[in-house]
Structure formats: C-alpha cells, structure tokens
Amino acid sequence: xxxxxxxxxxxxxxxxxxxxxxxxxxxxxxxxxxxxxxxxxxxxxxxxxxxxxxxxxxxxxxxxxxxxxxxxxxxxxxxxxxxxxxxxxxxxxxxxxxxxxxxxxxxxxxxxxxxxxxxxxxxxxxxxxxxxxxxxxxxxxxxxxxxxxxxxxxxxxxxxxxxxxxx
Numbered sequence: 001x002x003x004x005x006x007x008x009x010x011x012x013x014x015x016x017x018x019x020x021x022x023x024x025x026x027x028x029x030x031x032x033x034x035x036x037x038x039x040x041x042x043x044x045x046x047x048x049x050x051x052x053x054x055x056x057x058x059x060x061x062x063x064x065x066x067x068x069x070x071x072x073x074x075x076x077x078x079x080x081x082x083x084x085x086x087x088x089x090x091x092x093x094x095x096x097x098x099x100x101x102x103x104x105x106x107x108x109x110x111x112x113x114x115x116x117x118x119x120x121x122x123x124x125x126x127x128x129x130x131x132x133x134x135x136x137x138x139x140x141x142x143x144x145x146x147x148x149x150x151x152x153x154x155x156x157x158x159x160x161x162x163x164x165x166x167x
C-alpha cells in the first residue's frame with residue numbers, strides 16, 4: 001500500500017478516536033445531572049452525538065455541550081407553534097460546571113448567529129434554573145410536553161426580523 005494511503009487512513013483513524021474521546025467526555029458531563037437525564041436517556045446518547053458531529057449540529061467547547069436540529073421539512077409536532085422548515089430545535093445545553101458563565105457565552109453567540117430563524121426547545125418543568133435562563137434570553141412558554149412520565153414545557157424564541165430601511 002502506498003505511503004499516502006496509509007497516512008490518510010491513519011489520519012482518519014485519529015479523527016475517529018478524537019471524536020470518540022469527545023463523545024465519552026460529553027456523556028460524562030450528562031451523567032453529572034441524573035435528575036435531568038435519567039439512566040434511560042443514555043441508551044442512544046452516544047449514537048445521537050455521533051450523528052450530531054457528522055451533521056455539524058453540536059458545539060462542544062470549554063465543558064459546554066450545545067446540540068440542535070435545523071429542520072429541512074416542516075416539523076409536525078411544532079407546526080401549531082408556527083415552527084417551520086429552516087427553524088431550529090435546540091436539543092441540549094449542558095455545562096460541566098454550572099454557574100461559570102461559559103454556557104451563557106456560547107448560547108448567546110448561537111442565538112446571535114441564528115437570530116433570523118425561530119428557535120424552539122423542550123425543558124422539564126422541574127428544571128427551574130434552565131427555564132429562568134431561557135426566559136432571560138428571549139424564550140417564552142408556548143405549550144406543554146412530556147419526557148416519559150415527567151411534565152415539560154415547550155419554549156420558543158421568535159426570529160428577529162431585520163429592519164428594512166424605508167426611505
């Protein structure tokens with residue numbers, strides 16, 4: 001086998017190992033919060049994270065994990081909230097060390113980047129800290145949902161319409 005092929009295969013293997021290492025670190029962060037992420041939550045988490053990395057729908061930086069899904073078709077579950085193709089569903093925002101401001105910094109940057117689309121998320125009703133955080137950042141309750149037996153709410157942040165210069 002030519003050296004260039006061996007090198008590129010080695011490079012691919014190293015990238016895969018790094019990604020797997022990141023996934024293990026992320027899972028460890030999630031496990032810090034058993035009241036929010038019960039044991040059953042982890043059954044598909046690693047595979048979901050692999051998919052998020054592949055689709056570039058994840059930020060993992062400074063112990064903060066942010067995942068999302070940009071809808072390519074109208075999302076049936078959320079259409080009654082005027083959520084449509086191109087809008088983003090935030091799946092997870094988790095900080096290894098709550099209260100250090102790192103999640104807020106990453107989240108605000110994400111909100112600014114995606115200000116031109118509607119954002120929606122689900123949060124457990126007992127996660128008061130998260131609800132307060134999302135409200136501070138422009139999200140409003142629009143509905144209710146369930147996480148298995150646990151009640152939750154659906155929150156939405158409307159897209160920011162760009163002002164047109166009328167003259």
